[in-house]
Amino acid sequence: MLNVQHVAGGYSNEHILKDISFEVQKGELFGILGPNGSGKTTLLKMISGILPIVKGDIFISGKRLQEYNSKQLAQIVAVLSQHSSQSFSYTVKETVSLGRYAHQTGWFQTWEEKDEKIVQRVMKQTGITSLKNKAIQELSGGEKQRVFLAQALAQEPEILLLDEPTNHLDLSYQKELLDLLKNWTAETGLTVVSIFHDLNLAGLYCDRLLLLENGTININHIPNEVLREERIRDVYHTDIQKHPHPRVPAPQMVLIPNERQEKEIIQIDESLLRVTNEFIELKSPVPLRTMSSGVVGSGTGWHHTFVNRHVGKDYNCSDHRKEMATFLKANGFEPSETVGMMTAVFLKDVTCKHLEGNGFSLFVVVTAGVGNAIDASKSELHTFEQVPGTINTWIFVNGELTEEAFIQSIMTATEAKAKALHDLNIMDSVTGTIATGTSTDSILIAATQAGDRLEYAGTITNLGKLIGKAVYECTLEGIRKSQKRKVI
Amino acid sequence: MQRLSIQKFLNNKIAAYLLAGSFLLFSVLVGISIGTVSVPIFTIIEIIISKLFGSISMDQIDPMFSSIVLNxxxxxxxxxxxxxxxxxxxxxxxxxxxxxxxSDPYTLGVSSGASVGAVLTLFFQLSIPVIGSFTLPLLSILFSWATIFFVLAFARKIERSMRVETIILTGIIFSSFLGAFISLMIALTGDELRQIIGWLLGSVSMRGWEYIRIILPFFILGSIILILNAKELNAMSFGEERAHHLGVNVQKRKLIILTAGSILTGAAVAVSGTIGFVGLVIPHLSRLLWGPDHRHLLPLSILTGSGFLILADLISRTIISPTELPIGVITALIGAPVFALILLQRRRMERSG
Known part of the structure; x- marks a missing residue:
């Protein structure tokens, strides 16, 4: 559809772009990225024929750009630029109707039924039908943007060039506009070439991205390849981190602000723990990076309150997440900042351990009961039944953990727990074999992310050794306590 | 709400043309009727019809009336x-x-450019063979054409974005410079002085049918060109880049439109001298009443513009009768405040975002 070959050019004598080559297929949503001054807008202006091509060639539908006359070009390529000046108060309808200019031929350039239909359609698609008699000077920035989008669409283009289309738009319209464009590319085969400032939006919606750096192509590839941490850091000269999108397979970049030099060193230990009959609570003075399987606050995140709540064995609720959130609120906790777990174990039987390592320390809190102990290797023999967790393990690390270390911590803790059950000879009542855990165990790893950086937490690393020891001992003690209670 | 219904009514294009047309008709009749000798409107109609069709005999009409009206x-x-x-x-x-x-021919300095051409013609008694009496408008047109391109090129040099104020300032600078040039030539003339000064102040008196013959072809040519480019003008008023994206051949159309504008200005200045602000007030008023769409704005400006100047001429020759004021005085008295008003309004709009 669009083929750019060895193009160089720019304003007057200065060549902003040097030797640019790329191709865009029909129906693609193609993003152009690059820091300020990298030549994005220049490139777009050359494709739309505003700036002369000094070297190289641009082919549109296989024909050289220069061979099109203005009207023919406008029938194929429409442009939505960043700024549009309006000196006179045309109505929205008049403005959109101008988009039909290129399709009207002959001396009298009559307005036909077809033109009217198209104008009505694009106004509907962009949601501006209700504004059609308003003067465009009265509109907000977002509304104006949609009016000019409608004008571009009224041209019935095959290629739509956009210069930061989401500028001036608030969040919902950004998403709406890009969803709309994405649909059109799929349904009508419209080709969209767009400049983006927002890397995340580009990564989310584009089929391919072109990254410009100082007027040359850094890379032209799928978003996941283009949006690499090191590459973006180099090109944009800023600290960022890549993160997967929670719902779709698209890369997302997050900025890392410059941290203040003096960082308060905090220590998570027994002094922060509070045990009541209803719940065990640990409040951290700063948010902790967490990975957990709690009822609320599960997955990864940042939380500063941790609650292990006692519920009766007969606790049954159709929406236990909502019920838990209500409980937390009622007790003065903010659910979005809290990791909450449930247990049927008596909270007085909580066991905890604080261990010092080399440059870091560890605080482990366990509540354990083995009422429904299960051998994981034979669990298929069990019927599924969700009852509140019986071994809840909290591991607080006063140190900085990598993502790997978080996951390895979970593995190490789980292995230690299984070993504790083994050593106590806890049996799975259904299979008659030694249990490895209970059916609804929960775990939390939380780290202060300050102090020494701990890369790994496998069983023989410094961190892993302490986790293994602490979890094993706490679990052992916790189970013994609850067994004692049963005997009595 | 009332404003809205008024607008809706005025938006009706037929009503717009009817209104503008009747305004012109009214101006023509009043303009012919009023003067030192007052001619009844009915008589005017009779004279014109009989002259046009020859069906009604002129016998019962006072020959003095018919002479005043026709000549x-x-x-x-x-x-x-x-x-x-x-x-x-x-x-x-x-x-x-x-x-x-x-912008209008006057604020852009185009009128002054045309004046230089006209003054040069009168000063040197130029007459190009074959075209004869058309030498005056042709030289005026040529000079106005050159002036507009100089002004625009200069404004672009100052500032690429060519802000409104920059263009006007440039126009004023060129106007002053060209005005000084004209003064210099007047100072150098001897006997031709009276003719040049009389012409310079802007007037349509004592010109006769000959001047109509001079301006008419240029008026028709220029107007037709502009009306045929109304759509392009609509697109251009969103900016040259936007117009290009919409499919307008910007460079070509711009040249055509500027040339047509120069033809109209040059011819008008050649026959009547510099009359300011008509080109500013009338389009502004028409746009306010009937919207900015050039397909209607241009013809409606023709109708209201001619009516307006006929009335302005009427005022200029009757207000301190028997002395005649230059017509430019009247248009400036109305136009300059309107200019100030538009400027204020723009500032307010920019400030409010």
Missing amino acids: IRLPRVILAGIVGASLAIAGAAFQGLLRNPL
Whole structure:
């Protein structure tokens, strides 16, 4: 559809772009990225024929750009630029109707039924039908943007060039506009070439991205390849981190602000723990990076309150997440900042351990009961039944953990727990074999992310050794306590 | 709400043309009728019809009336009308093209350019063979054409974005410079002085049918070109880049529109001298009443522009009768405050975002 070959050019004598080559297929949503001054807008202006091509060639539908006359070009390529000046108060309808200019031929350039239909359609698609008699000077920035989008669409283009289309738009319209464009590319085969400032939006919606750096192509590839941490850091000269999108397979970049030099060193230990009959609570003075399987606050995140709540064995609720959130609120906790777990174990039987390592320390809190102990290797023999967790393990690390270390911590803790059950000879009542855990165990790893950086937490690393020891001992003690209670 | 219903009514295009047309008709009749000798409107109609069709005999009409109407008032009114129409449509086109509600042939300095051409013709008694009496408008047109391109090139040099104020400032600088040039030539003339000064102040009096013959072809040519480019003007008023994206061949159309504007201005200045502000006030008023769409704005500006200048001429020759005021005085008295008003309004709009 669009083929750019060895193009160089720019304003007057200065060549902003040097030797640019790329191709865009029909129906693609193609993003152009690059820091300020990298030549994005220049490139777009050359494709739309505003700036002369000094070297190289641009082919549109296989024909050289220069061979099109203005009207023919406008029938194929429409442009939505960043700024549009309006000196006179045309109505929205008049403005959109101008988009039909290129399709009207002959001396009298009559307005036909077809033109009217198209104008009505694009106004509907962009949601501006209700504004059609308003003067465009009265509109907000977002509304104006949609009016000019409608004008571009009224041209019935095959290629739509956009210069930061989401500028001036608030969040919902950004998403709406890009969803709309994405649909059109799929349904009508419209080709969209767009400049983006927002890397995340580009990564989310584009089929391919072109990254410009100082007027040359850094890379032209799928978003996941283009949006690499090191590459973006180099090109944009800023600290960022890549993160997967929670719902779709698209890369997302997050900025890392410059941290203040003096960082308060905090220590998570027994002094922060509070045990009541209803719940065990640990409040951290700063948010902790967490990975957990709690009822609320599960997955990864940042939380500063941790609650292990006692519920009766007969606790049954159709929406236990909502019920838990209500409980937390009622007790003065903010659910979005809290990791909450449930247990049927008596909270007085909580066991905890604080261990010092080399440059870091560890605080482990366990509540354990083995009422429904299960051998994981034979669990298929069990019927599924969700009852509140019986071994809840909290591991607080006063140190900085990598993502790997978080996951390895979970593995190490789980292995230690299984070993504790083994050593106590806890049996799975259904299979008659030694249990490895209970059916609804929960775990939390939380780290202060300050102090020494701990890369790994496998069983023989410094961190892993302490986790293994602490979890094993706490679990052992916790189970013994609850067994004692049963005997009595 | 009332404003809305008024607008809706005025938006009705047929009503717009009817209103503008009746305004013109009214101006023509009043312009012919009023003067030192008052001619009844019914008589005017009779004279014109009999002259046009020859069916009604002129016997029962006072020959003095028919002489006043046909030889003095009618040519004067028609000339004022054509000059007004030319300046108004040229102003509308300049405003649309430059996205600048303050531009008109006068503020852009084009009128001054045309004057230099005309003064040169009169000063050197130039007469190009074959075209004869058309030497005056042709040289005026040539000079106005050159002036507009100089002004625009200079404004672009100052500032690429060519803000409204920059263009106007440039126009004023060129106007002053060219004005000084004209003064110099006047100082150098001896006996031709009276003719040049009389002409310079802007007037449509004592010109007769001959001047109508001079301006008419240029008026028709310029107007037709502009009206055929109305759509392009609409697109251009969103900016040259936007127009390009919409499929307008910007460079070609711009050249055509500026040339047509120069033809209209040059011809008008050649027959009547520099009459300011018509091209500013009329398009602005028409846009306010009927919207900015050039397909209607241009013809409506022709109608209102000619009516306006006929009335302005009427005022200039009656207000301190028997002495005649230059017509430019009247248009400036109305136009300059309007100019100030538009400027204020723009500032307010920019400030409010």
